[in-house]
Amino acid sequence: MSWLDRLTAGFKKTADKVGENLTGIVKEQALDTATLDDIEEALIASDLGPEASKRIREAIAARKFEQLDERGLRTILAEEIEKILAPVAKPLDVWGFPRPHVILVIGVNGSGKTTTIGKLGHWLKEQDYGVLLAAGDTFRAAAIEQLQIWGDRIGAPVIAGKEGGDAAGIVYDGVKQATAQGIDCLIVDTAGRLQNKTHLMEELSKVRRVLGRLNPEAPHDILLVLDATTGQNALNQIEVFKESAGVTGLIMTKLDGTARGGVLVAAAEKFGMPIHAIGVGEGAGDLRPFDPRAVARAIAGLPA
Numbered sequence: 001m002s003w004l005d006r007l008t009a010g011f012k013k014t015a016d017k018v019g020e021n022l023t024g025i026v027k028e029q030a031l032d033t034a035t036l037d038d039i040e041e042a043l044i045a046s047d048l049g050p051e052a053s054k055r056i057r058e059a060i061a062a063r064k065f066e067q068l069d070e071r072g073l074r075t076i077l078a079e080e081i082e083k084i085l086a087p088v089a090k091p092l093d094v095w096g097f098p099r100p101h102v103i104l105v106i107g108v109n110g111s112g113k114t115t116t117i118g119k120l121g122h123w124l125k126e127q128d129y130g131v132l133l134a135a136g137d138t139f140r141a142a143a144i145e146q147l148q149i150w151g152d153r154i155g156a157p158v159i160a161g162k163e164g165g166d167a168a169g170i171v172y173d174g175v176k177q178a179t180a181q182g183i184d185c186l187i188v189d190t191a192g193r194l195q196n197k198t199h200l201m202e203e204l205s206k207v208r209r210v211l212g213r214l215n216p217e218a219p220h221d222i223l224l225v226l227d228a229t230t231g232q233n234a235l236n237q238i239e240v241f242k243e244s245a246g247v248t249g250l251i252m253t254k255l256d257g258t259a260r261g262g263v264l265v266a267a268a269e270k271f272g273m274p275i276h277a278i279g280v281g282e283g284a285g286d287l288r289p290f291d292p293r294a295v296a297r298a299i300a301g302l303p304a
């Protein structure tokens, strides 16, 4: 399957839910205030969030349709979602010089952080960037092992220590190794994942301090991985992490396993932060930057 096919298939559940929620609303009705209210409610029920839903409602109202059939409604919906996604859909840029460009990856337990690092590394390697992975999540032996498996799978070296070891030390070694070997990109798995565990956040600060001493511009990116299946909770995580961890961009994963993919639109509208990539499966090729038009049409249930 091509990426576009996987993307469309991934958003199928979301599109079905949006379709279900919109069904019958515009049938044979004039596009009056009550109908607009129903549309707005249907979008909120589809996890697009109150801000984006209101904005889309206003955009539809501003067009002063006498009447609108369901196909027309889906088309406008796709156009408006595209407008919301376009400013934030930004592929990751490997701009850091001297190399390596350092990417810290954070996210709550089970958000798909380690898998995302593997997939992101694969995407960068496909573009001929050299990639080194660092197992900075030393709190769980399984996390270290999982990263090593991903390293083998995508053909990227992994720098790791022991469970319970010093994450900042591993990251330090990672920068040294990448510098010595001329590797473009260092992707660091971190344990900075539980908002309420202060020592994890402190560990993250330490990693940042150590990096900053090696290169004042590092880390160049701090990516927050979000699990779309958690809906509203994903938005709360952005709220909490954006200040405390200095998040520079988002990656939303597991969009294939959920009817709550509308949360991508809610996040874009509410925070306006770059969304560098989306995950629509567990395979190495299942994470990419996204085309706002294709995603908007997939969510609205229209063919690409």
Ligand SMILES: Nc1nc2c(ncn2[C@@H]2O[C@H](COP(=O)(O)OP(=O)(O)OP(=O)(O)O)[C@@H](O)[C@H]2O)c(=O)[nH]1
Residues within 6 Å of the ligand: 107, 108, 109, 110, 111, 112, 113, 114, 115, 116, 143, 146, 193, 253, 254, 255, 256, 257, 279, 280, 281, 282, 286
């Ligand atoms: N369907 C689907 N599953 C995904 C996606 N991304 C990750 N997963 C799965 O989600 C589960 C959790 O992923 P991990 O990468 O282990 O999550 P983590 O955040 O590193 O978890 P911890 O190491 O426990 O902190 C795994 O079973 C992954 O295969 C995705 O885009 N789609």
